[in-house]
Amino acid sequence: MRLHRLEITAFGPFADTQTVDFDALAAGGLFLLRGATGAGKSSVLDAVCYALYGTLPGSRPRTRLRSDHAAADVRTEVVLELTLGGRRLEITRSPEQVRAKKRGQGVTTDKAQTLLRERVVDSASEDGVSWRAGSRAHQEIGAEIQQLLGMSREQFCQVVLLPQGGFARFLHASAPERAELLGRLFDTARFGAVEGWLAERRQQSEKACQAVRGEIGSRLERLREAAGTDDPAPVDVDADGLGWAARLRVEAREQLAVARCWHRLAVEGRELTAERARAVEVLADRQQRHRRAVRQAHALEQGAADQSAAEARLERARRAEAVAPLLTLHQQALLTRRRLEAAEQQARAALPSGDGRSDAEQLAAAEHATREELGGLRALLPAEQQFHGNERTRRRLEAERDDAEGRQAEAVEWLEQWPALREQAAASLDTARLAAARAEQLDARLAELRQRCEAAERAEGLGNRLSGFEQRELALRESAARAHEDWLELRERRLQGMAAELAARLAEGEACPVCGSAEHPAPARSGPGQVTREQEQQAERAHRDAAARAETAREDVQELRRQIGSLAAVAGDRPAAELRREAEQLSAEQAAAQQQAAVGLRAQEELDRLQHEQVLRSEAAVQAAAMLAARTAGLDALAVEQARLAAELQRGRSGAESVAARVAELEPLAERLNRAVAAVREAAAGAQAVAAAEASARAAAEREGFADPGEAERAALPAAEAQRLRTQVERHRAEVARVRTELADADLLAAVRLPEADPEAEQAADRAAEQRLRQAYARERAAADRCAALDRLSDGLADELRRLGPLAAEHATVAGLAGLAAGTSSGNRFRMSLETYVLAARLEQVAAAAGARLAVMSQGRYSLAHTDLRARGGGRSGLGLSVLDAWTGQERDTSTLSGGESFFASLALALGLADVVTDEAGGMPLDTLFIDEGFGSLDEDTLEDVLDVLDRLRERDRAVGIVSHVADLRGRIPTQLEVRKGRDGSTLRQHVTG
CATH class of the missing domain: 3.40.50.300 (P-loop containing nucleotide triphosphate hydrolases)
Structure with a gap:
């Protein structure tokens, strides 16, 4: 990767467009990026990182991209031209920012933009090359740049x-x-994931083994409970578990054999007692049955007279049943006649006074005349309904016409006020948008100012501690110097008395380590205050300890000074109190701007509401005018129609209030006439039915031997009473037959001749034998169940032990691998x-x-x-x-x-x-490299050696940029990029040697 050109506009501290020619700076291989603290040296590197990745280094906020010194119409932009993987590219990035509208008042937001161009060979151009535009998508450009670089941000x-x-x-x-x-x-997270996966697998295998071992323990406990023994389970289940279970099964089978023997003896005894009890119970039952039959025979002889009277009464009731249906018909005919006569009287009472005594034919004629008049009146009912409906329509149209006039007037009045309302809402919205833009700018400045204020406060606090650290360092250095002098003094004194020390080691007959003689005529004697080797070593250790403490104190002072310098670089040359006051002032301005910006939302909502209402009001005015014209025309047409209908109804009513009222009078009269005709005819038919039913009932009563129908009616019995008498007669006859059979039974007669039986004694003996049998059976079943349970649990124990083997082996392997990968295994000695x-x-x-x-x-x-x-x-x-x-x-x-x-x-x-x-x-070759380190801590010789190493980095045409404000580097590195800060923003200046 080689950088060629960087162009910065309104970025960081740079208000105007600044250009960096990296090709000119890289010509000498080593160049210096210098400037005062806070001028913007690191911002140049930030611009390179932003152009490549769209973000700043570290965790700095993106709100610091926009320069506070830039004019409102200048767009923040970074253009970087570089070579990646043999391709000459140009990347242009611009963040999202707020600007004033080009037309009208207010502000608007420009979205972030990213452009990528590549220089290609073009024979048609003058210089043989041209720039070809690439993707405009942020994600695509970012992915392509990172793929070419091969590195994350x-x-x-x-x-x-x-x-x-x-x-x-x-x-x-x-x-x-x-x-x-x-x-x-180096992205080693996948190896950490392997450690986690192994640890998870170890937990899973351990849980599996624990689950199986828990099941084994549970089965052993159930084996012990099933066997009913207090013998504890074996400790080594793998070796002794199956044998212990086999011993329990053998003992259980021995108990089962004993229980089965007891059960066979109890069955035989129970069969003997049961047979004796059944025989005695049969004898007692036969003796009881014979005595009960004798008592019942005497009782039946006493009720014979009542039985004969009941039979005679049932016979008369049977003959009366043949007359009963005709009697019922006669009673029904009487009831019907009375009901029809009452209906006739009621129907005549409802008629007019002149028709109350007319016969059926006269009433039918009056009904026919009434219904003919009704037919003519019903033909006029639709016209009358239309007349009333038209009246309702007229009232509705008049109300709608009045409403349309009111709505039209209201809409016209509001539309006359619309321009003034729109202008007022738009002005409020523009003011709020400007306040939002101002609040965003103040937010960025306030974040930076607070960071500087915090750094200044920390620097002042560390500065207060520095004097104490320096005094401690001075005291420790003085103490180390005194310890060093004491050690040198003791060492000198020991050297002076070295002869005596050597003489003390001489022995007769042994060679002197100094002269080699075996004779020692006058060995030196130790004088007062002779220093021993141990005293010298103790003084040397004291000196080294004091020197180490002094060196530690010096490093603490240097570290404190470095921290103060770093904080001062962030805070600048202004005191913390001044920065704090400025931050409070900016915070108040930001709060006021945010409060004004909050009004923008309400202003936008009000403007949207007014625009929506303007559309609705315009539509309402048009709709109201159309409705007004339509309702006026409808009222005129309706008035003509009502005049025609009124004349037609006047002719049809013939003096009545309305056609419907006349119809309402005649319809009930026609119905009353109809009902009267039917009632007169039905009453005559009912009288004839009563006479016929009475003649049929009398003839039937005489055929069954009764004097008249009244006698037959009195002889009849209700169904329940007749059924009760029949049941009583049949039960008495059956009881007589059963008692006679019992008294003639040979077994009962033989049982009466034997002594009285005692079944309770035999039943008590049988119950005792049955109890012994139940106990023996329960004992046998318990022993059999114990054997089955032990067999089942033993099989399960064997299965669990077979399942535990591979699980335990797998857990041992996984646990070993997990411990080795995690570094906790004893085999991992490091x-x-x-x-x-x-x-x-x-x-x-x-x-x-x-x-x-x-x-x-x-x-x-x-x-x-x-x-x-x-x-x-x-x-x-x-x-x-x-x-x-x-x-x-x-x-x-x-x-x-x-x-x-x-x-x-x-x-x-x-x-x-x-x-x-x-x-x-x-x-990927890195042809451009920046070093932002503190060179000020180096002496002249070390600095020369470091620069020599950095100079060697220029191999393969590599350019190295040093970011520093150390004065010694200016004379050593002639090629420089200087950053100058000013009240209107920072500027860049290149110093390139020829």
């Missing part, structure tokens, strides 16, 4: 825009923090998870690539190495970094590096990570 910001201070934190970070960054860059193992391999590549550059920066002294040693406290390993010091041959922790050493180690780590991520992304 986060990877691009880490390997192309090396962030300020980011890799210093990575260098000193803990293993989890390094894992988080490396995981995002306690390294699978994802950490992959990240460790990537970190090893990064350390190898960074080590070569660090060796050059440190003049061969330092190099980086990856370590997988176990962490302290048994923690996991795999993501450790250490520094190899060639001067001492020792391996040091990265936290022991000084400020300058940490910088070039961080820079080397960043460059190494960039190389590895680039290879991981498919080897």
Whole structure:
């Protein structure tokens, strides 16, 4: 990837269009991007990231895209021309923004735009090339750019825009923090997913085994309960479970054999007692039946007279039944005649006084005349209904005509006021839209100002702590200096008394370590205050501890100063109180603008309502005029029709109130005449029916032997009474026959001759035998059920044990793999998870690539190495970094590096990570690279070495841009891009050497 040209308009701190010629800057290979704090150096890099990905680096809000210094009619836009994968592309991006309308008042919102063009060979053009437009869709352009780059936005910001201070934190970070960054860059989430899948499979297999073991335990407990024993289940179920179950089954079968023997004996005893009880019960029943038959025979002889009277009464009732139907017909005929006579009287009473004594023929003639008059009147009823309907229609049309006149007048009056109402609502809406745009601009400025205010407050708080840290550092340095002097003094004194110390080690016959003589005529003697080796070592340790504390305090002071500097870069040169007051003022302005903007919604709703009502009012005026004309014409036509109908009805009524009233008078009269004719004729027929029924009943009574129909009626019995007498007679006859049969039975006569039977004693003996049988049967059934249950549970236990085997083997395998992948297994001696193992391999590549550059920066002294040693406290390993010091041959922790050493180690780590991520992304060459690091912590020689390493990055025509405001770099790097800030916004200026 090589950048060629960047054009920025109304972006960040840049109010006007600013252009960066990266081809001219890259001609020297190394160029400097410099400027004052807050001028906008990082905004140039933000513009590159926004052009490629449509978003800013990190988590900065998109509201910071628009420049607060830009004019309202200038559109925010970023144009980047670059080469990707051998293709020369031009990307143009513009965010969504609010602007004033070109026509009229108010504001409108322009949508975000993204354009992509590619330079292609064109023989028809003058210079042989032309630009071909590509897609305009945001998603398609983003997917195409990311496919060509081969990197996500986060990877691009880490390997192309090396962030300020980011890799210093990575260098000193803990293993989890390094894992988080490396995981995002190298996308190792799939290995973590494998760990999760194995852990889930382990839980599933463990649950399956526990479920089977729980079922086995439950079956063992049910086996023990079924066997009815207190013998506990075996501990080793796999080895002893089936044998224990077999022993329980053998014991149960022995109990079953004993129970079956007892049951056979009880059956035989029960059969003997039951047979004796049945014989005694039969004898007692026969003796009881004979005594009961004797008593019933005496009772039947006493009721013989009543039985003869009942039979005679039933015979008379039987003969009266032949006359009963004719008597019933006679009674019905009498009732019918009385009813018809009453109806005739009622019908005559309803007639006019002149027709009350007429016969049937006269009444029929009067009915015929009335119905002829009704026919003529009914023909006029439709005309009369039409006349009344026309009257209702007239009243309705007059009401609608009046309503149309009112609605027309109201609509015309409102339409005359419509222009003034529309102009007032539109003015309110334009004012609210301008306030919304102002609120959005104030929101962006307020967010930045609050960030600066927070940074200024934190910087002031850290500044208050700095003096205490500096005093502590000074005190610790003085203490370290005193410890160093004490150690040197003790060491000098020990050297002065070294002869005595060596003499103390001499022994007779052994060679002197100094002169080699075996004779020691005058060995030196230790004087007062002789310093021992232990005293010197103790002083040396005290010196080293004091020096370490002083170095730690110095690093704390440097870290505090670095934090203050970083916060000051964000806050600027204004105090926190001033920033806070400005923020409060902006917040009040923003609240007022938001309150005005909220009115816009109501104004828009009011304008929409007025426009909708204008349409409705116009339509209402037209509809009301049309209805007014139609209703007036309808009333005129209706008046002519009513005059014609009134004349026709006047002739037909003949003096009545209305035709309908005359019809209402005649219709009931015709019906009353009709009913009177029918009633007179039916009453005459009823009298004839009564005479005929009376003659038939008298003849039937004489045939059955009765003097008259009255006697036959008295002899008849009700059906229930007759049925009761017949039942009584038949029951008495049957009872007499049954008693005679009982008294003549030979078995009953023989039983009477025997002694009195006692069935209760035999039944008691039979019940006792039956109870013994039930107990024996229950005992046998319980034993049989116990055997069946033990067999069934034993089979189930064997099945569960067979099912447990493969599940336990599978769980052991899955648990081993899950523990190994998660780093918790004893076989994983480094306690390294699978994802950490992959990240460790990537970190090893990064350390190898960074080590070569660090060796050059440190003049061969330092190099980086990856370590997988176990962490302290048994923690996991795999993501450790250490520094190899060639001067001492020792391996040091990265936290022991000084400020300058940490910088070039961080820079080397960043460059190494960039190389590895680039290879991981498919080897896309990065011909343009930006480094935003703090070069101010380096001394002159180290800075020269770092620049030498950066100069080597220009291999294969690579351009490296350094973002810094360090003054020493201006003389060392002649090619520069300067960012100047001003009250009207920042500007860019290029310094390119010839």
